[in-house]
Amino acid sequence: MTLLPSIRLIDVSKTFGRIKAIHNVSLQIADGEYVCVLGPTGSGKTTLLRLIAGLTYPTSGSIELDGKPVTFVQPEDRNAAYVPQQYALFPHMTVRENVAFGPLARGFTPEESLRTADEMLKLVRLSHRAASFPHELSGGMQQRIALARGLAGRSPLLLLDEPLGAIDARLRVILRYQLRRLAKDLGVTVVHVTHDQQEAMSIADRIAVLREGAIEQFDHPADIYGAPTSPFLANFVGGANFLEGTVVRKELDVTLIEVAEGFSVTSSGNAHPLGGAVVASFRQERTSILTSASLEENLVPGKLVSTSLLGVFLRCVVDLGRIGEIVAKVPLREALQQRLPDRVGDVIFVRAGREAVLVFSRPERALAVELEAF
C-alpha cells in the first residue's frame, strides 16, 4: 500500500445561494481505505460525495486525487466510479448488459466486459437474474445492479451514495459485510455515504461524521464510539444515556457530578472545572442491571419499565425517579438468566462503572436539540 493519499480535500466549502452545504472541510483518505461519510439528513453528505466525483465544484478550497489537483476536472477524467442513490439503469438492456456497460465504457473488450459483469453479478448475488430487464426487478435488486455496474468499471476509487439504502434490512446486513470484503479484495478506495450508523460501524476503516456541513469527527469506528467528542456524536453513533449535571467535587482522577438533588455520578478523569455545567454520558450496553443491591458506586435503584428484544441484547428501560429514565442493553442470555422480561414493574438496580462515564461540557443549545431528539 502506498502512503500517497488517494483523496485530499483542503478547506473545501460549497454554498448553494445562501445555504452553506459544506463548510471548510479538510480530509485525507488513504489508498485502499474504506471510509463512510455518516450524518443525518441534510448534513451535506451527498454534496461532499458529488464534490469528490466532480459533479459539482467547490465554492472555495481544493481537491486532489492521487496527488493531482482535480478541483475543476470533469467527472469522467477523475478515474472514479460514482454510484448515485438515484441509480439510472438502461431500461432496454438486460441486467448483464447493464453491468457490462461499466467496463465497456472504460475501454474493455466486449468479452472481458461480459466476463467481469458475470463476476460482479455473482458478488451481488444476482447471477440468476442476468437475463432479466431492470423493470422486472425490485428496487433493492436494481440498486445492487447499479452497484455491480459501478464495481465492474474497475475504477480504483468508488464513490457510493447510500448503496444499500433501498435494500431490505436483513439483506442489507449480509451485503454490507460482502461489500467491505469485496472492496478489500479488489483493493479499491471507497467513500460510502450513509445515514445508518450501524452500517458505517460495520463496514468502515474510518468514519467521517458530518453535521450541518462540517466534519464533527473523523476517526476509526472504535475511537468514534469509545471517545466521541460531543454528546451529539455519542448519541448519533451508538446511542447513550445522558444526564445533565454540575461538577460538585474533583479529586486526583475522579469527578463527581450531581445529576439530581442528592444524587451524584462518579466519573474517571478530571478535565472539567468545579461548578462546571456538564453532561454525563454512558453507553447503554455498559449500563448493567442487578437484581439485588450492592455497595458499588453509581448504583441506583429504579423500576424496570419495559424490556424489548434487539437480538444480541435485551433493551431495558428503567425509571430512576427524579433522575429520569435510562436504557440498559443487557446481553440476552444474561438477561434471561436474570429473568428480566418477567420482572417488568419490579424494583431493580442499575449501575455504570466510573470508567464508562464520559463527561462533556454542557452544549450551548438545549441538550434535546444537541441530541437531535426532534
Add this chain to the structure above:
Amino acid sequence: MPDIRIVNVRKEFRDVLALNDVSLEIRDREYVSIIGPSGCGKSTLLKCLAGIIKQDSGQIYVGDREVTALPPEERHLGYMFQEIALFPHMSAWDNVGYGPRVRGEAGELARQFVGQIMEMTRLNIASDTYPDELSGGAKQKTALARAIAAEPQLMLLDEPLGALDAHVRGVLRYELRRLVKELGLTAIHVTHDQEEAMSISDRLVIMKAGQVVEVGTPLQLYLSPKRLFTANFLGEANFIEGTVEESNQGQITVSVKGWKLNFAGSGFVKGERIVLAVRPESVIPAPDDQQSDREWTGSVRDHLLLGDCMRIEIELENGTEIVSQIPNSGLQPIKVGERARIDFAKDGIIPYQFPAQGLDLELALE
C-alpha cells in the same frame, strides 16, 4: 376492540400469488408486526385488512362482525404508511385537528382533545410549524397524531418509519409502541426491518412467498425458531451442515466436515443430514495459544468493532467460515491472521432436518 380474524385470505395479481390462503388471529390490544422479505405479501395483507385491496377469497372478521365486503371508511381503522402525506398548507396542529373538524367537532372540547394528542406525541413545540419546516421524524409523528385523532381502535401501520433516517427510526419506534399501548389500541405493523419488529411487538408474523411461515413472540422466534427461514430472517445465524453420527439419551453428535459437535437435542436419526443454526453471539472465540490440534480452531479472517459488539469472522481449518458477534467487553480482540478456537454457547445450537428444497432456497430472502 374485539379480536381480528383473517380466514383463508387469497389474492392473486395477474400471475403472482400474493396471498396464498392466509389465516391469522390478532388479539385485542395486541401489537403485532408482520415481517418478511419484499414481495412476501405483507403489505397486500395489510391492504386487504384496510379494505384498500379486495381479496379474491377468504373472510375478515373484527369480533363477530364480518368486514370482508365493507369499504375502508366503515372499518373504523387508522392507516399510516411510509409516504408522509400531510396537508402542506396547514400547521401541525391543524393537520392533527383535521379529523375532529371534519367530524364537526369544534370549541373548547375539540381543542383540548387535539392538545392532548399533541402532548402525547410530544409535538407541542411544533404546533404552529408547517410540514415543510418539520424534520422527517416530526412529520411522521404528525401523521401518526392525525391518524390517532380520528380515534381508530385498530391502527394499520405500513412501514411507518421507512422513510426516516436510521437513527430517528430507532428512537421513534419505541414512541410508536408507547402510544399504541397508552391508548389501548390494537396495532398491526408491517416492516422489512426485523430489529424494529422484534423490539416493539407482542407477537411477530413471519411471511414468505404469500404464506405465514411462523407466528410467535419475539423471544420464542429468536431463541427457538421452528423454521430455518425464521432463524435466518430474524437476526443473523451461521448455518452448519453435517451428518448425525449418534443420537441418544438427549444428546446428538454431528459430524461436520470430519469434525464432531455434541449438543443436547433429540428427534434425529443416525445418518441423517442436518443443518445447525448458530447465532453469532453463541459462537464464543478464544485465542488458541496452545496451538493445539483440537477441532474447531481456525484463523481470524476479519474483525470489526461494532460499538456495542465485537464481530469476528473465523475461517476454520475444515473450511467452514463462521461468524462470532459478542458484546464488546473492552478486552483486546484476537487479531486478524491469529489462531482462534471457538466454543458454542449452551443451548446455542438449533438443529434442523436438511430442507428438502435445499438450504439456499429455504433461506432465500427474495
